[in-house]
Amino acid sequence: MTFPIFVDPSYQDPRSNENEADFEWDPNPADFPILAYVMDKLPTISQTLSNAAAEAFDIENPAPPAPKPHFELTERMPHLKKPELISAMRRAVTEIAQTRSVLQTIGPRPNHEVVDAARYKIAEIEAHSSRNSEELNKDYRKYKAVIALDEMHEAYGKMLTAAEKRLERLYEAAVAGVDPVVDDGPQTTEVKEEDAMTEEVVGILKEAESGKGIEMVDLAGRKLRSMPLAFWRLKSLIVLNMSCNRLEAIPGAVGELENLEELNLASNFLSTLPDSICLLSKLRGLNVSKNNITALPDSITNCRSLEDVDVSYNKLTYLPTNIGFELVHIKRLSIQMNKIRSLPTSIGWMKSLRYLDAHFNELQGLPASIGRLSxxxxxxxxxxxxxxxxxxxxxxxxxxxxELDLSNNQIRCLPATFGHLLNLSKLNLDQNPLEIPPKQVVSLGVDVVKVYMNQRLADMVRADEERRMREAEEQVQEANILTRSTSWLKNMSGSVTDYLGSLGKSDADRYIHNEY
Known part of the structure; x- marks a missing residue:
């Protein structure tokens, strides 16, 4: 399949200065163990070096090959040693290998800021009645290319998930003694069946049909793969717990639960949430932890009643840009165990926030607006x-x-004003290369740390004041010297003028003056 990509020479991905090895072209063994194993067994295709790479390449002293991640799966899955199974698995991932090659050629995925900006520009251009300008059309194609590239990477991620499940079914077939058959369908070893509705679900629907308003449903741990659409239209529902099931998708009909206040979808197999979630205007609690969600829909910012949000243990790389501007009533936000690299500036506007857990991410720092969370x-x-x-x-x-936990980071120096955190009673700074404050001070407890930082700040302020006083004195001295110099020059100027004036009149002049 050919993808029409228009590349603008002026476009540069914000991450282009990073090592290309940081981009995960190959499936991550932690997330896709069988797929990563099989892909590692595929023959590699040599690629033509770019001009820059060719110049840097030294044929006599080549750089050592990049180490491949080591994962020994055959100990847990011994059937992977069977050549016929591996052969079938290779055929099953042919499309993955082809798509990977295409993406490696086109380039890494643009980050969400670039994609958001491109969408905005496209909407702005489309808002014009006509696009007769060649320059405008060129920009339009450029922004469309950014969106297309992002969508290709998104589709590639879904392909990896589907391929892993397909390989799992092939392995199960091998374990069962059935010849592995490569099939694009959802199942290969068992008869395809509709997910049977449990008696409990049927009873709930019948109860709803009788006219009784159902406000709470708890179907946690039922191994459910899906639910009938009628279930998502129980308008009287206030609390719904569907955690610990096998749900792979939530239908858009969930938006019809107009009275829902608490929704628990934790520990399923969800990769996305529907945009219709924005219709849950009364939703106060949302738990989608322990899924495979890669991005929250921007529409979630319309759920303005939210107070408790748990999106931990997913694959998020960012939060919606305006999440803080809109969700101002959130009190508890759990985003730990993701791959988030930065928090949006808008988070500083979550004026009700009391609890923020962002551990085990890839945060490179905090936005200055964090100080607004008083x-x-x-x-x-x-x-x-x-x-x-x-x-x-x-x-x-x-x-x-x-309470503040900063352990296991690379912090060398706490901010100078750290001692102003008067209510801080619990502080963890373990496993940091701290220089300020010294580790011996940290070992004495949070109160000693605050005293140390306050004393250090006072010393800095005093030193700064002394420096400014010295500079002021030096300026005064310079001004005095300048004044004295000016006065001396004036006196000298007067003396010189008088002297020159006296020289201007000779005896001959006086004689001539008297004669006439």
Whole structure:
């Protein structure tokens, strides 16, 4: 399949300065163990070096090959040693290999800021009645190319998930002694059946049909793969718990649960949430933790009644740009165990936020707007490892902060005003290359740390004042010297003028003057 991609020479992905190895072309063994194993067994196709790469390549001293991730799967899955099974699996992932080659040629996925900007520009251009300008059409194609590239990477991610499941079914067939058959269908070893509705679900629907308003349904741990559409139209529902099932998708009909206040979809196999979730205007609690969600829909910002959001243990790389501007009533936000690299500036406008857990991400820092969260009491930022190197000075404005976990990062120096966190009673700074404050100070507890930082700040302020006083004195001295110099020059000028004036009149002049 050919993809019409228009590349603008002026376009540069914000991550283009990063090592290309950072982009995961190959499936991650942690997420797709069988697929990664099979892909590793595929023959590699040599690629033509680019001009820059060719110049950097030294044939006599080639760079050592990049180490491949080691994962030994055959100990747990011994049937992978069977040549016929591996052969069938290779055929099953042919499309994955082809798509990977296409993406490697086209380039890495643009980040969400670039994609959002491209969508905005497209909407702006389309708003014009005509696009007769060649320059305008060129820009339009450029932004469309960015969107197309993002969608291709999104589709590739879904292909990886589907391929892993297909390989799992092939392996199950091999274990059962059935010849592995490559099939594009959803199942290969068992008869395709509709998910049977449990008696419990049937009873709920019958009860609803009788006219009785059902406000709470708990179907956690029922191994459900799907639910009938009629279930998603129980308008009286207030609390719905569908956690610990096998749901792979939530239909758009969920938006019809107009009175829903609590929705628990934790521990399923969801990769996305429907845009119609924005219709749940009364939703206060949302738990979609422990799924495979890669991005939250922007429409979630319309759920303005939300107070508790748990999206932990997913595959998020960012949060919606305007999430903080719209969801101002959130009190508890759990985003730990994702791959988030930065928090949006808007998070500083979550004026009701009391609890924020962002540990085990890839955060490179915090936005300065974090200081606006004056009601924040708990902030957990541990285990962002080499990415988290510093904190903004504005963190000292979190006047109600009681607990702060910064362990397992690369922080060397706390902000100078850190001691202003008067209510801070629990602080974890373990596993950081701290220089300020020294580790011996940290070992004495949070109160000693605050005293140390306040004393250090006072010393800095005093040193700054002394420096400014010295500079002021030097300026005064310079001004005095200048004044004295000016006065001396004036006196000298007067003396010279008088002297020159006296020289101007000779005896001959006086004689001539008397004669006439």
């Amino acid at each position: 009601g924040l009491e708990v902030l957990i930022l541990n285990s962002n490892f080499s990415d988290m190197k510093e904190l903004p000075e504005t963190i000292s404005q979190l006047i109600n902060l009681k």
